[in-house]
Amino acid sequence: MENVYKEISQKELENYLKLPKTLLLDVRETWEFTDFNIGGTNIPPHEITDKLNELEVFENIIVACSNGTRSSIVARLLTKKLPKTTIYHLEEGIF
8 A cells, every 4th residue: 555645734734743743844045935934844845865864863744834835745765755643734834
């Protein structure tokens, strides 16, 4: 069975952030993150594969971007690259 990520809504985000060893991963560009963010760690999409060793220590990763497009691509990538990690996708983005 293919490992898939789970879609979560803004309303559900707070509860998922309470899970143990959970990371909120904002995949927008650094300038976007600096301009406005809801916390978490910022790693732009082009840096993700270089940072997999830093990400694999988390049991749960919630991937977010501004509208959900970039984060859905990164969430799909992470389900393949980090099969032991549960990946969540913030479906509407952070705005």
